[in-house]
Amino acid sequence: MGRQPCCDKLGVKKGPWTAEEDNKLINFILTSGQCCWRAVPKLAGLRRCGKSCRLRWTNYLRPDLKRGLLTESEEQLVIDLHARLGNRWSKIAARLPGRTDNEIKNHWNTHIKKKLIKRGIDPVTHEPLQKEQRDTETSSSPEENSSQSEINNHSPPVESTSATRSFEENSSSSPHENCSTLSGEPEKLFESLCEDEKLLSYLLGDNEPPLVDITSWELPNNAQNFTSWDDCATWLLDCQDFGVHDFGLDCFNEVEMSIFDTLETTNKQQK
DNA sequence: AACATTTCCAACCGCGCGGAT
DNA sequence: GATCCGCGCGGTTGGAAATGT
Numbered sequence: 001m002g003r004q005p006c007c008d009k010l011g012v013k014k015g016p017w018t019a020e021e022d023n024k025l026i027n028f029i030l031t032s033g034q035c036c037w038r039a040v041p042k043l044a045g046l047r048r049c050g051k052s053c054r055l056r057w058t059n060y061l062r063p064d065l066k067r068g069l070l071t072e073s074e075e076q077l078v079i080d081l082h083a084r085l086g087n088r089w090s091k092i093a094a095r096l097p098g099r100t101d102n103e104i105k106n107h108w109n110t111h112i113k114k115k116l117i118k119r120g121i122d123p124v125t126h127e128p129l130q131k132e133q134r135d136t137e138t139s140s141s142p143e144e145n146s147s148q149s150e151i152n153n154h155s156p157p158v159e160s161t162s163a164t165r166s167f168e169e170n171s172s173s174s175p176h177e178n179c180s181t182l183s184g185e186p187e188k189l190f191e192s193l194c195e196d197e198k199l200l201s202y203l204l205g206d207n208e209p210p211l212v213d214i215t216s217w218e219l220p221n222n223a224q225n226f227t228s229w230d231d232c233a234t235w236l237l238d239c240q241d242f243g244v245h246d247f248g249l250d251c252f253n254e255v256e257m258s259i260f261d262t263l264e265t266t267n268k269q270q271k
Numbered sequence: 272a273a274c275a276t277t278t279c280c281a282a283c284c285g286c287g288c289g290g291a292t
Numbered sequence: 293g294a295t296c297c298g299c300g301c302g303g304t305t306g307g308a309a310a311t312g313t
């Protein structure tokens with residue numbers, strides 16, 4: 001028996017989201033919270049599949065998302081986590097607050113992979129490519145080798161120190177290739193992370209990072225402390241009416257600013 | 272300027288898992 | 293145990309934007 005489609009395919013819109021749709025979804029989730037995704041399109045007045053709504057929210061609209069390219073230190077963390085976890089992007093993303101699995105996966109495929117290859121590291125096994133080539137010479141074909149890599153990928157090495165070391169050595173030994181403007185910072189960051197047992201266990205353990213805790217937001221004086229999403233949503237919608245910048249930019253942290261950016265952008269696009 | 276090619280990333284698709292019935 | 297259902301994951305794709313010729 002085949003699986004039933006996740007939604008009624010007829011009348012379900014696909015493709016890029018419009019500002020209006022974004023606004024509907026944001027407003028709905030801010031006012032009602034994340035409930036059963038299957039019901040969201042209907043309740044929010046969207047002609048979208050619930051799955052598509054979830055994806056749009058988690059990958060693009062979520063207020064706690066960071067924008068822009070991954071920093072050098074984030075990249076370094078992704079590389080090390082990938083060496084330990086393989087292609088488990090959601091697990092990797094869970095260790096980088098504000099980043100989504102999709103974002104990390106895309107960044108890996110478009111940037112990090114190439115960087116690693118350029119530095120002589122196999123992005124799949126995290127082993128030096130020269131060694132891979134030596135192995136290839138003794139084995140029968142590259143295809144077999146790559147399929148072996150795939151297998152390794154599903155059973156990532158427990159220890160990635162050699163890979164990490166070789167990456168670090170490679171970065172430092174080829175300054176022209178090291179595009180970091182924060183010389184040595186990723187390595188230092190990683191070392192300090194390793195030294196901080198608590199933090200490391202959080203980063204590498206099974207504990208999920210905390211969701212956005214609205215009660216801990218540092219809000220401007222003219223805003224009350226929120227105890228629920230409803231309160232928060234009401235206030236945010238008020239902010240929309242005034243425009244973000246009327247509230248004074250300096251008093252918001254990244255999380256709040258990203259909410260405003262999203263709301264303001266969608267609002268402008270609508271006008 | 273016009274066209275071709277490449278890069279990048281948002282969005283889709285299919286599958287597996289776990290909980291409910 | 294079988295089936296249904298909802299969710300989340302990882303791989304893949306389509307097309308816009310950037311870059312090259």
